[in-house]
Each structure stands twice: as C-alpha cells, then as structure tokens.
Amino acid sequence: MPSVDERATQQRLIDAARALVEADGVEGLSMRKVAADVGVAPTAIYWHIGGREALMHAVLDAMIADLPSLAARGSTPRTRIASLAAAMRSQVLATGPAHQLAAELGRGAELSFPAQVALAREVAAAGLSGHAAADAVRSVLFVVGGFIMIEDNYRHRQPGSRTTQELWQAVGEPGIDDDLRTTMATPTDTNALFTFTVERLLDSLLD
Amino acid sequence: MPSVDERATQQRLIDAARALVEADGVEGLSMRKVAADVGVAPTAIYWHIGGREALMHAVLDAMIADLPSLAARGSTPRTRIASLAAAMRSQVLATGPAHQLAAELGRGAELSFPAQVALAREVAAAGLSGHAAADAVRSVLFVVGGFIMIEDNYRHRQPGSRTTQELWQAVGEPGIDDDLRTTMATPTDTNALFTFTVERLLDSLLD
DNA sequence: ACCTGAACACCGTTCAAGT
DNA sequence: ACCTGAACACCGTTCAAGT
Numbered sequence: 001m002p003s004v005d006e007r008a009t010q011q012r013l014i015d016a017a018r019a020l021v022e023a024d025g026v027e028g029l030s031m032r033k034v035a036a037d038v039g040v041a042p043t044a045i046y047w048h049i050g051g052r053e054a055l056m057h058a059v060l061d062a063m064i065a066d067l068p069s070l071a072a073r074g075s076t077p078r079t080r081i082a083s084l085a086a087a088m089r090s091q092v093l094a095t096g097p098a099h100q101l102a103a104e105l106g107r108g109a110e111l112s113f114p115a116q117v118a119l120a121r122e123v124a125a126a127g128l129s130g131h132a133a134a135d136a137v138r139s140v141l142f143v144v145g146g147f148i149m150i151e152d153n154y155r156h157r158q159p160g161s162r163t164t165q166e167l168w169q170a171v172g173e174p175g176i177d178d179d180l181r182t183t184m185a186t187p188t189d190t191n192a193l194f195t196f197t198v199e200r201l202l203d204s205l206l207d
Numbered sequence: 208m209p210s211v212d213e214r215a216t217q218q219r220l221i222d223a224a225r226a227l228v229e230a231d232g233v234e235g236l237s238m239r240k241v242a243a244d245v246g247v248a249p250t251a252i253y254w255h256i257g258g259r260e261a262l263m264h265a266v267l268d269a270m271i272a273d274l275p276s277l278a279a280r281g282s283t284p285r286t287r288i289a290s291l292a293a294a295m296r297s298q299v300l301a302t303g304p305a306h307q308l309a310a311e312l313g314r315g316a317e318l319s320f321p322a323q324v325a326l327a328r329e330v331a332a333a334g335l336s337g338h339a340a341a342d343a344v345r346s347v348l349f350v351v352g353g354f355i356m357i358e359d360n361y362r363h364r365q366p367g368s369r370t371t372q373e374l375w376q377a378v379g380e381p382g383i384d385d386d387l388r389t390t391m392a393t394p395t396d397t398n399a400l401f402t403f404t405v406e407r408l409l410d411s412l413l414d
Numbered sequence: 415a416c417c418t419g420a421a422c423a424c425c426g427t428t429c430a431a432g433t
Numbered sequence: 434a435c436c437t438g439a440a441c442a443c444c445g446t447t448c449a450a451g452t
Contacts, residue, residue, distance in 0.1 A: 031446085032444075040417075041419075044417055051446070103360055107369070109369055110369055116391075117380055120380075120383050121382040124382060124383055124384060125382065130387060131390055133387045134391050139407060142357055143350055143353065146350065146356055147350075149353055149357065156313070161312065161316070162316055164319075164323065175328040175331060175332065179337040179340075183338055184323075193346065197408070203410070204408070205407055237426085238425080238426060251436055253427075255435085
C-alpha cells in the first residue's frame, strides 16, 4: 500500500507550499520551509514531487482547480463584454497568488483562456466575425490584462517612492493648463479608470 | 584626496553591477559577483554604496541618466499621441533592464513621467481639458504601459508552456464560428495589435 | 519505497579587525 | 578612510546511505 501514504505526504507538501505562496507570495516559498512545516527533511520533497519548479507547478494546479468560473452578465453583447472585463479583474484581485505563480511559470495563457473563449462568444454575438472579431477579442484581453498588471505594480510599490501625483505637483509645464495639472496631481481612482477605459475601447470596437 | 579614489571605486562597483543587470536581468545581480568583477571583497560594497537595494538604486540612477528622451512626431494632436505611444513602447523594448529595475524598486512613475507630461500636452492640444483630459491621459498611459507588460510577460514564458494559440486549436465551442476560431489559433502580431488598440482607444477619446 | 544526513555551491549581511 | 576575513543565517540541489 505505498500509493496511499505516498499521496498523503505529497498532498501535505503541496498544501504547505500553497499556504506559503498564499501568505507571502512566490518569493515566500522555500523548500526548507515547506519541509519544516510538514516535519520532513528538505530532500524528501525531491523524492515526492521534484525540485522547486515542479512544486510550484503542483501548487498552481491545485489553485486552478479551485478557481471560480466567471460568467457574463447583462442583456446586450456590449454590457456582457464589459461585465466579463470586470469579472476578469475581480478574479485576479481575489486570486493574486495563482496569477503570480502562473506568470512566473509561463502559464498565464491557461488562466486567461476561459475568459478569452467567453469574450470571443460575446464579440461574435455583437456581430463581428473573422479577423475583426479576433482583433477585438485580443484588444480587450490586452487592455484588461495590462490594466491589471499596472495596478498590481502600483500596489506593490515601495513606501517612500515617488508617485505620479507627487511628480505632477512639482511640474510647471507650458501647454498644460492649471486645471489639468491639478487633476493629474490627484490620486487616480483605478476602479473608475478601468471602467472608463474599457467603455471607450468598446465605443470604437463595437461601432 | 579620499574623494577621488572613493568615487573611482564606487563608480567601478556601479558599472560592474549595471553590466550584470544588463546581461542577466535583476536576478543576475549578486553582491559577490559584483565584488569579484571589481576585484574587491563583497563587504567593500557595503562601505561604498550600501546593501543590495542601494546598489540597485545607484544602477537605476545611472541608467536613467542615459535614457533617450522621447519626442512626439506628426502634425495633428492625434498622430502625435499615437507617435508618443509607439515611442514609449520602443523605449521600453530598447531599455528593458532599466524598466525591470524601476518596477522592482517601485520607481516606475519616475520613468513614465516625461511621457506622461508629453501626453498631457498633446491631449490639451486636442481640445480636452480638466477631468476629461486627465482621464484620457491616464487611459492611454495604462493601455500603453499594460500592453508592454503583457508583451514582456509573453516573451519570457517558459519553453514548453501552452500558448493561447495552441489552446484555441483544441477548442470546439458553440457560438464561435470556424473563421474566428482558426484566427485565434494563429500567432498574434503584437506590433499590429498595439497600433490597432491605441487607434481604437483614440477613436473614442478624441471624438 | 521512502526518507535522512552530509555535502556542495551559492546567497545577503554584520562586525570586529587590520592598515 | 578604506578594506578584509570570519561568521551567521539563509538558499536549492545531489547523492550515498539507511530502513
């Protein structure tokens, strides 16, 4: 009966690794910490799972299995596309470590694929087909995905580093009126900016 | 005459660190390698510059000083904004390590700020002002910056990992016609997609 | 089959000591 | 003022050895 105990220890190792990633991000995952948490020698991980990268893949597999599925809402294709964009963003915000892991392992395509298919369906329902439809799907995907990455980047900035607003407070440029300058010196509402950007893109993509 | 030698060694340490970052990215930077390259004990870096993070800041400062400035081209505000977007992307592609370092140190705002000011000027020239202008500037910034990050992410994906195209080849979804599916299974031309996305966004932002 | 211990080749950092 | 050497607390990984 080796396979029962085998899977038990293997599962405990993956669970411990997952807990570390969820608590401190990918950089918090260490072979030695995982081993210590399970009460085993670090080298036992190599027997059960493999190296650090194999462990990361196993953790990501477990996370993907628990990922909530996202559904479009709304009665028109346009509102449904906008709702998908918002759902993609919420999902990443709610499952950050899974996406960090996926990015590190080059498995981002896997995570975004369901959203991609859902988007394609709505874009087709909006009346686009062929190349025009593919361009629209990819455009929305890149904008939504990119927006999320920038937001994430901004969130993890070091304390003490200059923000864009602070830099705008000091600037005195010709050709830029006071109203614009003071607005740029104001913190960005990323929720509102996300909605605004997606809506403006859809204005043009869907005629 | 301490300050002359001081700066000489300090400069050599920063140059060596910069070379490592430019060759292998931030993860290629190690205190021990820098010290070995300069022919000094690792601990000497702590005397001259400080810890690893201080060294990274010093390298980034040097890189920023060498950054090419970007200028808008074209006769209409719209073409000038599009040219700025393209210039931002080329600059990041040409100076990747500087942006990687800036992202890690939370100094991304500093690097994007000149482009931000140039964009604001052109958006104002296009007739927008106040909140509408600020929204347009930020929207373009997030889209361009996000696009670049996604592209970069895609470029660094592990060999063997599933690409989006490969996943589309296997799918058989209702509501998605064959033409769209086969197009999605085709590799993305990111150059064309970038131009397309920026143009569609400007369609709506600039009326 | 399952796991340990010792070992190797790395890290960043501190600090007393030398000149 | 400038630098070294020893030391500490970490890494991931390999491999022979044990049961």
